[in-house]
Amino acid sequence: MKSKRWTALALSLALSMTLLAGCGGGEPAPTATPAPESSATPAPTQESERTEVRLAMLNGPTGMGAAKLISDHLAGETRNDYQVEVASQPTDLTAKLGKGEVDIAALPTNVAANLYQKTGNIQMLALNTLGVLYILENGDTVHSMADLAGKTLYATGQGANPEYVLRYLLEQNGLDGESDVNIVWKTSEEVQTLMASGEAELAMLPVPAATAVTMQNPDVRLALDFNDAWEESGAGGTFTMGCVVARKDFIEEHPQAVEDFLTEYAESIAFIAEGSDEAAQMVVDAGIVPKLPIAKAAIPQANLVCITGSDMLDINSYYEVLFQADPASIGGGIPDDGFFYIP
Known part of the structure; x- marks a missing residue:
């Protein structure tokens, strides 16, 4: 990946470099100065x-x-x-x-x-x-989506892409998002607070919220990158x-x-x-x-x-x-x- x-x-x-070579650029063209007896409008500059x-x-x-x-x-x-x-x-x-x-x-x-x-x-x-979604862990037990079995995961994005992708990847790893993993849906701010304080062990957050948590609590690590999980699940495309x-x-x-x-x-x-x-x-x-x-x-x-x-x-x-x-x-x-x- x-x-x-x-x-x-x-x-x-x-x-980009190819297109640059073909388009040139250079300094703006000088404004044409009309002869004193002429009322012609000056030529537009490149800027204009x-x-x-x-x-x-x-x-x-x-x-x-x-x-x-x-x-x-x-x-x-x-x-x-x-x-x-x-x-x-x-x-x-x-x-x-x-x-x-x-x-x-x-x-x-x-x-x-x-x-x-x-x-x-x-x-x-x-x-x-x-993808900018990550599983964060206050610990070192989760190294694959399958490792989420039996655990409580605090997450943000219910009813939107984060939820759909999470459930899809759990299913691809043989887990049911309802029975095998206890998903607790909260706002991004609530999840960040729980992870930064150490009250929660696992969370799903996007960058840069995930980044902020790891900076606030050095015991929290980025356990899973959803891009890697997507590829490892065998999902096609990007x-x-x-x-x-x-x-x-x-x-x-x-x-x-x-x-x-x-x-x-x-x-x-x-x-x-x-x-x-x-x-x-x-x-x-x-x-x-x-x-x-x-x-x-x-x-x-x-x-x-x-x-x-x-x-x-x-x-x-x-x-x-x-x-x-x-x-x-x-x-x-x-x-x-x-x-x-x-x-």
């Missing part, structure tokens, strides 16, 4: 010709990969003129996409599928994060929880801006995924993670990728799992190929 993640990043970076892209990211892993792109935009070094906002809830962005107030946005993959089924007016541009989408009409009107975004986004993800101090600071500066130590520790656990083109179709196996658990979670059906931006 690790090699697959880094292969995706390497391919994305290679694509940049496409305005209203870009929206989410707090947490789904938004992390865009941190360098946001930093570069603030420094005036991006090809597009990005108008950036960072939201805390996907519903904030789905509403704006529907109203045409946002052009490109990061969303959970199930939310993206749901919105496509309802409106038909978005396409997935890239998958940006693999377990991918985050993506970026764009409005179809924006793609049709500004195809070059979309290609430029994907180039800059791939470079941004590759840089942030390296997990340097500079990358972590960019994530904090962008308002995506609140504290530098958490950002620094969470980046390696966020499983950042940039998967584009036909490779995105691998997510359909994950959508099949969600569909079997609750068809409404992805809008009532597996998205057709029109959902995927494959130029």
Whole structure:
């Protein structure tokens, strides 16, 4: 699994460099000065010709990969003129996409599928994060999903993707999520408190909440990565929880801006995924993670990728799992190929 993640990043970076070589860049063109007797309008500069892209990211892993792109935009070094906002809830962005107030946005993959089924007016541009769910243990007894048998697991995400994936992986390991494992559903904040205080022995949490717990209580370890559990269970396709989408009409009107975004986004993800101090600071500066130590520790656990083109179709196996658990979670059906931006 690790090699697959880094292969995706390497391919994305290679694509970025190829596109950069073909597009040039350079200094803005000088403004033409009309002759004194002429009333001609000065020629537009390269700056004025940049496409305005209203870009929206989410707090947490789904938004992390865009941190360098946001930093570069603030420094005036991006090809597009990005108008950036960072939201805390996907519903904030789905509403704006529907109203045409946002052009490109990061969303959970199930939310993206749901919105496509309802409106038909978005396409997935890239998958940006693999699974970010972890089993945390205050101890050292759990090394596989099967080891959860007979134990109490505190978890967040009831009625949503975390629950569906957890139950699927338990079933794949011969366990019933009702009788073999005592799952206690609570809010993320409640689960964090129980694990950090040592009152609970096992929990399921996403990054960066899981990261924060391990920093608060050094006795707590990341026992299971759901990406590894997905692969070990024999599940097909890619377990991918985050993506970026764009409005179809924006793609049709500004195809070059979309290609430029994907180039800059791939470079941004590759840089942030390296997990340097500079990358972590960019994530904090962008308002995506609140504290530098958490950002620094969470980046390696966020499983950042940039998967584009036909490779995105691998997510359909994950959508099949969600569909079997609750068809409404992805809008009532597996998205057709029109959902995927494959130029």
